[in-house]
Amino acid sequence: MRAALPPIIEAKVWPFADGVWLEWLDLISSLYSFLYSAALAAAMSVSIPYWIFQGVFHGKYRKGFGERMGRVPGRLQLPGAGDAVIWIHAVSLGEVLAVAGLVQQLRDNLPQHRIYVSTTTDTAQGLARKRFGEANVFYFPLDFAFAIRPYLRALRPQMVVIAETEFWPNFVRLTHASGARIAVVNARISDRSWPRYRRFRGLLRRVLANVDLFLAQTKADAARLQDIGGGAERVRVTGNLKFDILTPAPSAIVDSLRKSIAANESGPVLVAGSTVEGEEPLLLKAFENLLVQHPRSVMILAPRHPERFAAVASLLDKMSIRFHKRSVWNGEPLTGGVLLLDTIGELAALYALADVAFVGGSLVPRGGHNIIEPAQHGVATLVGNHTENFRDIVSLFQSRDAVRVVGPAELPLVLLELLASDKEREALGRRAAETVRSQVGATARTAGELRQLLARP
Numbered sequence: 001m002r003a004a005l006p007p008i009i010e011a012k013v014w015p016f017a018d019g020v021w022l023e024w025l026d027l028i029s030s031l032y033s034f035l036y037s038a039a040l041a042a043a044m045s046v047s048i049p050y051w052i053f054q055g056v057f058h059g060k061y062r063k064g065f066g067e068r069m070g071r072v073p074g075r076l077q078l079p080g081a082g083d084a085v086i087w088i089h090a091v092s093l094g095e096v097l098a099v100a101g102l103v104q105q106l107r108d109n110l111p112q113h114r115i116y117v118s119t120t121t122d123t124a125q126g127l128a129r130k131r132f133g134e135a136n137v138f139y140f141p142l143d144f145a146f147a148i149r150p151y152l153r154a155l156r157p158q159m160v161v162i163a164e165t166e167f168w169p170n171f172v173r174l175t176h177a178s179g180a181r182i183a184v185v186n187a188r189i190s191d192r193s194w195p196r197y198r199r200f201r202g203l204l205r206r207v208l209a210n211v212d213l214f215l216a217q218t219k220a221d222a223a224r225l226q227d228i229g230g231g232a233e234r235v236r237v238t239g240n241l242k243f244d245i246l247t248p249a250p251s252a253i254v255d256s257l258r259k260s261i262a263a264n265e266s267g268p269v270l271v272a273g274s275t276v277e278g279e280e281p282l283l284l285k286a287f288e289n290l291l292v293q294h295p296r297s298v299m300i301l302a303p304r305h306p307e308r309f310a311a312v313a314s315l316l317d318k319m320s321i322r323f324h325k326r327s328v329w330n331g332e333p334l335t336g337g338v339l340l341l342d343t344i345g346e347l348a349a350l351y352a353l354a355d356v357a358f359v360g361g362s363l364v365p366r367g368g369h370n371i372i373e374p375a376q377h378g379v380a381t382l383v384g385n386h387t388e389n390f391r392d393i394v395s396l397f398q399s400r401d402a403v404r405v406v407g408p409a410e411l412p413l414v415l416l417e418l419l420a421s422d423k424e425r426e427a428l429g430r431r432a433a434e435t436v437r438s439q440v441g442a443t444a445r446t447a448g449e450l451r452q453l454l455a456r457p
Contacts, residue, residue: 064125064139083113084113087118087159087180088161089166090119092119093123093127093344101443102185103115103117103132116137123306143169143170156178159181160181164184173207183212186240188218191388192389198227201229211234215446217239218392222236243372244442253349254349261334264333266333267294271300271358275360276305280303280312282363282411287299293416300339300354301340303340304369313342323338326343326346357380357381357382358382360384361386367389378432380429381397396439
């Protein structure tokens with residue numbers, strides 16, 4: 001049966017034979033691909049000074065440059081002639097953590113398949129190599145045919161799995177053309193992204209038509225995916241993989257800090273994680289207020305982006321707040337001061353030390369960050385008013401009285417209230433942990449759907 005076409009195209013091709021009709025569609029598709037690639041190349045050319053600046057001064061985007069440009073790294077253990085391959089793309093650290101359990105389940109259930117993982121950010125690349133092995137991990141290529149094709153030829157994937165919503169038009173088109181099945185897992189469309197997707201849904205429909213399966217986090221995400229071109233028959237709700245992330249095992253730094261806090265009778269402990277520009281002054285002012293009633297308090301402050309570590313250290317100096325950098329901390333007392341977490345990958349475990357946790361990106365309009373990590377530890381958790389990127393998770397926790405949402409003016413007062421009542425603080429943390437436990441199972445459901453997709457004729 002011929003697919004329905006927009007009226008203007010339908011009028012032109014209806015009199016023609018099916019072969020001519022398909023040729024017209026191929027021509028239109030090729031034209032869109034050419035225009036998109038030309039626009040992408042132009043945008044990259046104009047932004048070259050930005051990339052150079054980020055590379056020189058912040059060390060970003062330099063690693064893996066050749067891989068991003070299509071050079072298949074020699075460290076990859078390429079599949080043999082008879083090997084079946086699954087390629088999973090996880091953009092950043094959060095996505096790598098989210099798909100880790102899925103990778104393990106697929107390895108257990110599909111032992112005949114080789115699984116490769118690509119990432120975009122350096123921090124995600126480092127974690128992925130540790131979790132999945134250097135021979136199976138590489139940087140995701142830029143969305144140009146010359147960069148994508150070498151990986152498709154080398155890996156010959158039977159299925160490509162994309163975490164969340166990385167809809168790169170050339171990648172999706174070329175992958176589909178190669179014969180690989182395409183699935184988008186843990187799919188979500190945030191409130192911030194939603195208007196932009198709707199604005200371009202005419203073009204997105206062409207891209208999303210190449211995707212075989214969308215596994216959405218929530219019913220709202222599923223409805224939005226259908227609205228922008230994911231057909232209802234291709235969309236399922238399987239839940240959020242991030243609820244299945246295992247609580248990190250206690251690390252050496254957690255043990256050292258716990259001993260230091262106990263030995264010096266420090267506390268209470270406030271962990272402020274994933275903070276962004278504009279939040280640290282507000283949080284440090286709240287900490288100064290906290291010190292008036294709790295002079296032995298400790299704050300563990302973890303900026304979201306490594307390139308801001310120096311700026312936050314400078315702010316602490318300017319505010320005359322005593323602090324230590326985690327990278328050089330050697331057991332000195334932290335009483336009445338701040339530990340600046342200027343390292344990567346330790347925050348999730350350090351939430352276990354908190355009496356109260358604050359999750360950043362939410363006091364200023366940045367959409368918020370994931371509150372599951374402190375909740376897993378049963379920690380009383382606060383967020384700001386700007387949590388659009390995690391609306392469903394925050395709404396779920398709010399419905400169960402398992403998180404406190406505060407504005408900048410309320411933050412100091414709510415902190416003091418929670419620290420004044422052990423019973424209320426512990427109950428808030430307990431409800432948070434119970435909420436996390438009630439949502440587990442997305443990994444198993446996702447793995448099941450992917451196995452069914454592979455089994456389709």
